[in-house]
Amino acid sequence: MVDALSPTLPLSDGRRIPQLGLGxxxxxDAEAADAVxxxxxxxxxxxxxxxxxxxxxxxxEGVRRSGLPREEVFVTTKVxxxxxxxxxxxxxxxxxxxxxxxxxxxxxxxxxxxxxxxRYVETWRALQRLAAEGRARSIGxxxxxxxxxxxxxxxxGAKPVVNQIELHxxxxxxxxxxxxxxxxxxxxxWSPLARGHVLDPAHxxxxxxxxxxxxxxxxxxxxxxxxxxxxxxxxxxxxxPARIRENIDVFDFELDADxxxxxxxxxxxxxxxxxxxxxx
Numbered sequence: 001m002v003d004a005l006s007p008t009l010p011l012s013d014g015r016r017i018p019q020l021g022l023g024x025x026x027x028x029d030a031e032a033a034d035a036v037x038x039x040x041x042x043x044x045x046x047x048x049x050x051x052x053x054x055x056x057x058x059x060x061e062g063v064r065r066s067g068l069p070r071e072e073v074f075v076t077t078k079v080x081x082x083x084x085x086x087x088x089x090x091x092x093x094x095x096x097x098x099x100x101x102x103x104x105x106x107x108x109x110x111x112x113x114x115x116x117x118x119r120y121v122e123t124w125r126a127l128q129r130l131a132a133e134g135r136a137r138s139i140g141x142x143x144x145x146x147x148x149x150x151x152x153x154x155x156x157g158a159k160p161v162v163n164q165i166e167l168h169x170x171x172x173x174x175x176x177x178x179x180x181x182x183x184x185x186x187x188x189x190w191s192p193l194a195r196g197h198v199l200d201p202a203h204x205x206x207x208x209x210x211x212x213x214x215x216x217x218x219x220x221x222x223x224x225x226x227x228x229x230x231x232x233x234x235x236x237x238x239x240x241p242a243r244i245r246e247n248i249d250v251f252d253f254e255l256d257a258d259x260x261x262x263x264x265x266x267x268x269x270x271x272x273x274x275x276x277x278x279x280x
Contacts (some may be wrong), residue, residue, distance in 0.1 A: 002041060004018070007019050020044070020224065021044055021045070021074070022044050022047050022236070022237070025050075028054075034062065040068055048076045049075075051096050052080040052111065060100035064101075074107070075100065075105050077107075079108070079109070080112075081110075081111055086125055105136055106138060107138045108130055108131075110140075113279075121152060138161045139161065140164065146176060149185070153183075159184070162187075162188050163185050165190065166271055169223060170203075170267060171194075172230075177230070181231075188233040189235070191273065193223055194270075195272045198223060198266065199223075208266075211255070211259050218246060
């Protein structure tokens with residue numbers, strides 16, 4: 001068993017989150033179990049899933065198969081937007097916990113605000129109850145614009161500890177990152193490689209390939225290092241053992257100012273997913 005390789009970031013509730021973890025979106029239960037086991041044995045300690053991914057059972061199996069003590073693994077899951085609402089969120093959480101076969105999760109998140117349905121504030125109140133009960137050690141949100149978080153704070157007095165958003169060199173989300181930082185919220189990047197498209201030579205990949213040659217790393221490692229140096233938490237997804245190990249091998253080099261400037265030229269504002277205001 002490899003020791004934890006990723007540093008951790010402080011959360012505003014006094015806990016800490018590993019900076020780099022494994023995402024399991026579009027992964028079957030069997031694939032998730034294998035990937036989680038490999039990742040944890042390779043030095044990962046953060047695993048990110050969601051009820052919508054339909055692989056929480058596999059994630060829980062992978063955690064147990066690794067042999068690591070439960071307290072050494074940071075497990076995140078999320079309530080899907082069709083279950084937003086107070087009672088429905090509590091039911092969804094119970095179902096997630098049953099599938100994971102865990103006594104608690106380290107981070108429970110609202111997956112999308114779905115603002116047209118106007119149920120994310122009551123969903124947040126449900127998360128506050130779960131946190132008070134200790135079954136969700138920390139609570140956060142995903143895909144929230146600052147205006148959505150402003151409303152949570154105004155109406156409940158509580159802020160999320162993490163805001164997980166689509167973030168990659170095409171979409172660096174500077175304004176959201178600045179907002180989160182000002183409010184003591186950790187920004188976490190999903191689709192950190194723009195689903196691999198940012199590595200395409202036709203879409204800026206040649207810049208990353210040049211930086212990879214300079215540092216003796218892969219283009220994907222260059223992008224993940226960029227996330228790390230921005231102070232973000234990042235959750236690349238892979239089911240390939242070699243790629244899983246490669247993705248966390250980004251803590252032994254540093255991008256310089258010229259490197260960061262080169263990556264900044266890749267910004268286009270393009271999303272691989274939907275805008276949070278359009279998810280309803």
